[in-house]
Amino acid sequence: MKQPASDHAASATEQLYIAYRPLMFSIAYRMLGTVADAEDIVQEAFAAVQSMPGRLDRVANMKAYLSKLVVNRCLNELKSANRRRRDYFGQWLPEPLVGEAEEPAAAAEHNEAMSYAFLVLLDRLSPTERAVFVLRTAYGFDYAEIGGMLGKTDVYARKLYSIAKKKLRPEGERMQSKQEPPGDREGAVPRQRRQELERFVEAFRRRDVTAMLAMLSEDAVLVTDGGGKVRAAVKPILGRVRVTTLLDVISGRKLDAAEAVIRPVSGREELLFYKEGKLLAxxxxxxxxxxxxxxxxxxxxxxxxxxxxxxxYSEPEDDQHVTV
Structure with missing residues (x-):
C-alpha cells in the first residue's frame, strides 16, 4: 500500500529532526546562552519545516538551510533578550549546559570555541557579529555559507568575522590558540585540565589562601551570577587578592561542605557543587x-x-565524571 503524502512528509521531517536537532540546539544555545530559549528556537524552526514539506526537496545543503532557520530566529530573540539582560540584577552569565547530550558530533573536538568561558566572551559582540563568529569558529561554515544564512555577501561575512575577532582580543585570540586535537577526549589535554581543576578545588575547599593566590594571575577576574535570587557580587571582582578573598568567603559560607564534581559544562569540563543532592553552583x-x-x-x-x-546527583559509571 502506498504511503500517504502527509505521512511521508512527517516521516521525512522526523528524520531531519533526529539528524539535525543536536546541531541546531547547539547553535541556538551558543547564540542565546539559555537552554529553554534554545529549545524553543529549535521547535519553532522545525514547525516551519513541517509547514513547507514540498520546499525541502529543493534544498541542496540541508545543514546550512536548517542552521539559517535557527540563526535568524536567534537574531530576533537576541533583540528582546538584550533588553531583559539590561534589567537583570547583577552580572548576567549564560546558563550552564551540563553534560554532552545536546552536542553535535563535531563538538567532540572539544575546542575552546565550545567552552563556557568563550560563551561569556561572545556577549561583547553584536548579534550579527556573534552569529558570524559562532558559525565560523565553532562549526566551520565557510563565508559564502554564512553570508547566505544572513542575507549578506561572503565579503561582508568575512569583514564581520574580522571585527568580532578584534572585539574579543586578547582573550579571544588566546582561547582560539588552545584548540584541542580532534579525538583526544582521553588524551593529555583533558587529563591536564582535570588535574588543574582538582588542584584548584582542593585549595578552595581547604580555604588555602596561599595556594589560591599562587594559582591566580595578577589581573584575575571573578564573575558571580545570583540573579537577585541568591547573594552574589553585583560587579566583577578584579585582582587576585580580592578574588581570593571572595573565594574564601564563598567556600566558608555558600559552599561549605558541598561536594565538588567535575563534569562537562557547555563543551568542557568544569566544577559542579552539590549539597544534600541539590546543585548549588x-x-x-x-x-x-x-x-x-x-x-x-x-x-x-x-x-x-x-x-x-x-x-x-548520582555517581555515573562513566569515568569522565569525577568527584573530587
Missing part, C-alpha cells in the same frame, strides 16, 4: 596556558539557571 575556570595561572572564574548561583540540573 556551577563554576567555570579559565587558565592562561602561557602563565599556567587562572585568568577568569565564572560562578553561577542563580537557581533559575541551575533548575534543569536540580535532580539529585
Amino acid at each position: 556551577v563554576v567555570a575556570v579559565d587558565w592562561n596556558e602561557g602563565s599556567g595561572r587562572i585568568d577568569r572564574i565564572y560562578a553561577v548561583f542563580n537557581p533559575d539557571k541551575l533548575g534543569q540540573h536540580a535532580r539529585p
Whole structure:
C-alpha cells in the first residue's frame, strides 16, 4: 500500500529532526546562552519545516538551510533578550549546559570555541557579529555559507568575522590558540585540565589562601551570577587578592561542605557543587596556558539557571565524571 503524502512528509521531517536537532540546539544555545530559549528556537524552526514539506526537496545543503532557520530566529530573540539582560540584577552569565547530550558530533573536538568561558566572551559582540563568529569558529561554515544564512555577501561575512575577532582580543585570540586535537577526549589535554581543576578545588575547599593566590594571575577576574535570587557580587571582582578573598568567603559560607564534581559544562569540563543532592553552583575556570595561572572564574548561583540540573546527583559509571 502506498504511503500517504502527509505521512511521508512527517516521516521525512522526523528524520531531519533526529539528524539535525543536536546541531541546531547547539547553535541556538551558543547564540542565546539559555537552554529553554534554545529549545524553543529549535521547535519553532522545525514547525516551519513541517509547514513547507514540498520546499525541502529543493534544498541542496540541508545543514546550512536548517542552521539559517535557527540563526535568524536567534537574531530576533537576541533583540528582546538584550533588553531583559539590561534589567537583570547583577552580572548576567549564560546558563550552564551540563553534560554532552545536546552536542553535535563535531563538538567532540572539544575546542575552546565550545567552552563556557568563550560563551561569556561572545556577549561583547553584536548579534550579527556573534552569529558570524559562532558559525565560523565553532562549526566551520565557510563565508559564502554564512553570508547566505544572513542575507549578506561572503565579503561582508568575512569583514564581520574580522571585527568580532578584534572585539574579543586578547582573550579571544588566546582561547582560539588552545584548540584541542580532534579525538583526544582521553588524551593529555583533558587529563591536564582535570588535574588543574582538582588542584584548584582542593585549595578552595581547604580555604588555602596561599595556594589560591599562587594559582591566580595578577589581573584575575571573578564573575558571580545570583540573579537577585541568591547573594552574589553585583560587579566583577578584579585582582587576585580580592578574588581570593571572595573565594574564601564563598567556600566558608555558600559552599561549605558541598561536594565538588567535575563534569562537562557547555563543551568542557568544569566544577559542579552539590549539597544534600541539590546543585548549588556551577563554576567555570579559565587558565592562561602561557602563565599556567587562572585568568577568569565564572560562578553561577542563580537557581533559575541551575533548575534543569536540580535532580539529585548520582555517581555515573562513566569515568569522565569525577568527584573530587
